Amino acid sequence: MASLLSNTKNLWRKSVKPKDSSHSHPHMQASTQTDSSASPSDPITIAVIGCGQRGKAYTKYALSSPDRCKVVAIAEPRPKTQKHFADLHKVDQTLVFTTWRDLHAASAETISTVGRRLADAVIIAVQDQQHLTVALAFAEQGYHILCEKPMATRLEDCIKMEMAVKKAGIIFGMGHVLRYSPYNKDITDIVRSGALGELINVVHVEPVGYYHFAHSYVRGNWSTEKDSSFSLMTKSCHDIDILCHWFSPLKPARVSSFGSLQHFRKSGKPTAAGNATRCLDCPVEKDCPYSAKKLYLDPVSHGNTGWPVETIVDGLPDIENVTDALKNGPYGKCVYESDNDVCDHQVVNMEFSNGTTASFTMVAYSSVICERQTRMHFSHGEIVGNMHTFTVTDFRKHTSKVHRPNSEGGGHGGGDTGLIRAFVEAVRTGRQEELGTSVEEVLNSHLTVFAAETSRKEGRVIDCGAFETEAREKVSTELSSREQ
Template identity: 70%
Template sequence: MAALISNTKSLWRRSVRLKHSSSMDTDPSHPNSNQLVTLAVVGCGQRGKAYSKYALTCPEHCKVIAIAEPRPNTRRNFTNLYKVDKTLVFDTWQDLLAASAETISTIGKRLADAVIIAVQDHLHAEVTAAFTLQGYHILCEKPMATSISDCLQMERAIKDARIIFGMGHVMRYSPYSKEITTIIRSGVLGELINVVQVEPVGHYHFAHSYVRGNWSNENQSSFSLMTKCCHDIDLICNWFSPAVPAKISSFGSLKHFRKSAKPKAAGNATRCLECPIEKECAYSAKRIYLDPVSHGNTGWPVETIVDGLPDLENVTAALKSGPYGLCVYESANDVCDNQVVNIEFSNGCTASFTMIAFTSAICDRQTRLHFSYGEIIGDMKTFTVNDFRKGTSKVHHPGSEGGGHGGGDTGLIRSFVNAVGTKDQTLLGTDIDDVLKSHLTVFAAESSRKEGRVVDCIAFEENARRNSTELNG
């Protein structure tokens, strides 16, 4: 407690020096439109870094002033990069929460205006609820939660607190998607009748994240359609809005990344560094992680498998003892490596979505949108608009603002900061109702896959809410 009080006094002195840069009091409706938006980052890994970069490129709009990160090297590097005061650097989100509670109690102010939540998926609901109770605005990485009950609890918490809420559905916010959305809303091609979208995850990306990595096991995270593609389903739902999903069906399986597919020539080898056919394997951990480092490439995905900056020594150690060095056919993964989803909307229009691991393209979605008077064909970089009535065909080059997902990362964090600064949820173009509905659509798709039936989306949501009410009294 003495340490917390000491921190509180230091924070008060800091707030004076910064001229109340974090000036929002415990009332979430307190106006802040002329203030620098201050951020606390919970989880300083890949996604935490992706959103925080905006504070470096646009320091006049926002500033990272507090962090929580358990890995010491990652925590130190992040602290130095963002020049975070040592009194605002915490090992755990619980420590950050406790310090925040102390400052609210002592000086009547939160540590920051908003919290970026970029911890592992199964923690999203718990961490969001905790900081929401203290009145923080929240930007939560996708998915919002890994169970229906947790999603519904998050909905209630956010509505009760009346905070600004952003969801890591970054695809809505890229210049590419926004330009297509503008065309859809304009009606120049008539009514949008059908969407066909393919998510080519990428062979080594899937092996990294969904076979060896954090999203490989449903019980420890969630099913792959949720962890990888919830923002695809969200984008499709947004394009058809105000129509909503009415019926959904899905098929998929873990087809390849299983022990039965292991090449016989690999013998009893369980790790790539000891495998006799490693050089011939498409999923060689040496090729994916070690070879790039030997050529000076230390970005994704190798940066995610060690604490701190990757080098030959720590990457080799990780491949010898950690999950990223395991043979993909000996890993404990259980999520689908291929899945299709079909949706019928309330207005009779349709969409199909495919997630597939086995591609050379890495997450460059392939999209076809069919209208009553035209079509759009795109690949996340450019798209072609064919207008049947005019007989014209025009290629669009929306460009990118930098950052991941074709500029979607930058677009989301900028929109969130603007929404927090002006207390205007509409600047995000979505709200908790939209976020929850698209998540429930993903849950309904997975229910269809597992149960082998077409699912009524409206009845599915009603049943989910009824079960949640009964469970929570």
């Protein structure tokens, strides 16, 4: 480790020049001295922690706009994934780490001996239950943070993250990508303009997609609450966030929710499947819409190696490694024999502080994949959209106009690109406002999601104000007991 850190410091002196962070919280200044060789026009430097799907999605911007940002360090445990990512971004091997703790240790060494961090910012794209630990560690070192959704898997931990971000005085971005797509930004502009009067009600549907849900929430990383979190949080927290965003500055006052795991359980298994527990051994595989062979193996045999098959192996998918994954890993298991326990459908009802309302539905069983459907009802008009186009009707003018925003390409209708672009600009200028949100607002939408899940489990309407007060008191008590 000592040799590695020495090499890291030498490379840092040569090529990694984080920008001046003089806008940071005063207590961080000792470790953020200005590098006289750095220029305001230099690209923002980024360390990526977790080089999977989300890490790759956010850093496409570094490849398309190298004058704006540059990946200079990574932490990724999977050897092939690590090498591919490092090669793609031309990351020097001395700044390639297997774990985030190794990267953090190297950063601590350069801060103590050189007085600067390894990069301007970190992207946290590890598994959900690690978000808090990683964010706290790098916030303490003064890194600006872009954290993939959700903040954390416990409300109390979300509050701790908020506290750490505010204490460090850093720029903080959250993977609520829906806010940043051209489609939703155009809708938000209309809402804010008041052109249609008061926003009174929104009906919003997230059709997850039958095979997407089977991949991610039955067989995949988000299939069990104990290993990740409940599906309303892991899949739809950015839907609740965009609803809160549209009604802002109002906050949800009361929330109720219903839902369950209805189909993806053993009782749903076809009788003809018998004792088969894996798709490759199942006599009715050809007739099953959730066949792992159809979802992963058949596409690879036709040369299709993108999502979702690229997520189930380390390195590039081929017939051999995908077959091995289906024979031995979770992605080859029968969806009715898997260990999943998260809801496959859920509804959420929200009442805001002035009596306006919103309803949200998340459902697995759809042919479209994540193409949200939204109806927005105003006092003088309505907006009806499907993530590609939306129609604005003005009751006063008796007119309707179809809008077709340019998605820019990329994930979430351009939201992935929009978020990382805004984050880089926020870091460059030292202005949290460039992200159009704050850590307090991020926490508020998470709190609403936790309130909804509490309602579903306990069968009661949740008073959001009281719910937040109780959670903050728990955190205060916990922190006080640690100090004693």
